[in-house]
Amino acid sequence: MTVRFGVIGTGAIGQEHIRRVEKRLSGGKVVAVTDISLDAARHCIEALELDAQLCDSEDEILQDSSVDAVIVTSWGPAHEGSVLKAIAAGKYVFVEKPLATTVDGCLRIVEAEARMGKRLVQVGFMRRYDASYVTLKREIESGRYGAPLMVRCVHRNACVDHRYTTDMAVLDTLIHELDVTRWLLGDDYTCVQVLYPKTTRHAPSGLQDPQIFNLVTQSGVVITAEVFVNCQYGYDIQCEVVCEDGVVSLASPQAVDIRHAGLHAQPVMQDWRFRFSDAYDAELQDFIDHVARGAEPSGPSSFDGYVATMVGQACVSAQGRDEWVTISVQKDLTIGFIRNNGNQRE
Numbered sequence: 001m002t003v004r005f006g007v008i009g010t011g012a013i014g015q016e017h018i019r020r021v022e023k024r025l026s027g028g029k030v031v032a033v034t035d036i037s038l039d040a041a042r043h044c045i046e047a048l049e050l051d052a053q054l055c056d057s058e059d060e061i062l063q064d065s066s067v068d069a070v071i072v073t074s075w076g077p078a079h080e081g082s083v084l085k086a087i088a089a090g091k092y093v094f095v096e097k098p099l100a101t102t103v104d105g106c107l108r109i110v111e112a113e114a115r116m117g118k119r120l121v122q123v124g125f126m127r128r129y130d131a132s133y134v135t136l137k138r139e140i141e142s143g144r145y146g147a148p149l150m151v152r153c154v155h156r157n158a159c160v161d162h163r164y165t166t167d168m169a170v171l172d173t174l175i176h177e178l179d180v181t182r183w184l185l186g187d188d189y190t191c192v193q194v195l196y197p198k199t200t201r202h203a204p205s206g207l208q209d210p211q212i213f214n215l216v217t218q219s220g221v222v223i224t225a226e227v228f229v230n231c232q233y234g235y236d237i238q239c240e241v242v243c244e245d246g247v248v249s250l251a252s253p254q255a256v257d258i259r260h261a262g263l264h265a266q267p268v269m270q271d272w273r274f275r276f277s278d279a280y281d282a283e284l285q286d287f288i289d290h291v292a293r294g295a296e297p298s299g300p301s302s303f304d305g306y307v308a309t310m311v312g313q314a315c316v317s318a319q320g321r322d323e324w325v326t327i328s329v330q331k332d333l334t335i336g337f338i339r340n341n342g343n344q345r346e
């Protein structure tokens, strides 16, 4: 069966996902698109030469019985409403991170899905599909290096625009580390502290950049994550796991190694589009494959989305304070269904 998609939000990653469904992946087709800016949606249809209907609203997409699944790629604060409506309409939904920008919003989604009695939602935490992260997890789980003790993460973007605010360093950027490190270690966070180094002159006015997040897990692993979104030189994602008997790190994603003009160098990618291109392909293909055979998605679940936003909110509340903030994930029976059925990709 071909999965017929409706897309809500035709901005940067919306267009990326539409292009991959149409041109690179198999088993999916975009049949309807909308955006709060209808001009943006119209332009997307024209620019990508889509054979898709321009819909006036998300409601029109969700009421359309020819749409099997939706891709939600609008701004974060709009995600909750679209996902809840999609669940109510019984549609599968691939939603970009964050699942919702508030903890209560995430819980409403988790509970709505639990009431349906089946998983419908997959969250776009694509790093779980990145070959280098997958290998890193496999190596850690082999036990060959002993128990993980410390993790050092770096998340650098070349630059951001004036709309990027200090809390977005958490809910827009660090949220990837919050999800992937929990997945890598199979461990939950207990507390967080945020340090503010000197701010770069390249940061838009009022933005604290860079920021350092120190997190501790239940088993006592200490994670240090740097977020620096105006580093100028490119898009740089690093992760090093220090274990009792060895150190395992993400491999460089570069395909070339250059010796030139007295230098031995590797180019640095400039954007998430390139660094995680294969991972975005893999996550969406996995979603399509499950939906096409009527199976529940098995990628990052709404519970994972809830945990990431919940931990993210604790990080936000620790920003600008010189103290540790406690984190406790709610794991009651209401959401046990999703937790137990949707937490693992294997």
Ligand SMILES: NC(=O)C1=CN([C@@H]2O[C@H](COP(=O)(O)OP(=O)(O)OC[C@H]3O[C@@H](n4cnc5c(N)ncnc54)[C@H](O)[C@@H]3O)[C@@H](O)[C@H]2O)C=CC1
Pocket: 008, 009, 010, 011, 012, 013, 014, 034, 035, 036, 037, 040, 058, 073, 074, 075, 076, 078, 096, 097, 098, 124, 125, 126, 172, 272, 276
């Ligand atoms: N997984 C990843 O690595 C990435 C994830 N993202 C996530 O994807 C989402 C979108 O980000 P971008 O594409 O960069 O933003 P963008 O600003 O380029 O595009 C967002 C689009 O959504 C539309 N929109 C906003 N509210 C809407 C609503 N209520 N209904 C319909 N359309 C609406 C806007 O008009 C805009 O066209 C964000 O949640 C972001 O965090 C973005 C980039 C990379």
Ligand SMILES: O=C1[C@@H](O)[C@H](O)[C@@H](O)[C@H](O)[C@H]1O
Pocket: 157, 172, 173, 176, 229, 272
């Ligand atoms: O999700 C993403 C963006 O929304 C975010 O703004 C960037 O900081 C991240 O690197 C990218 O992966």
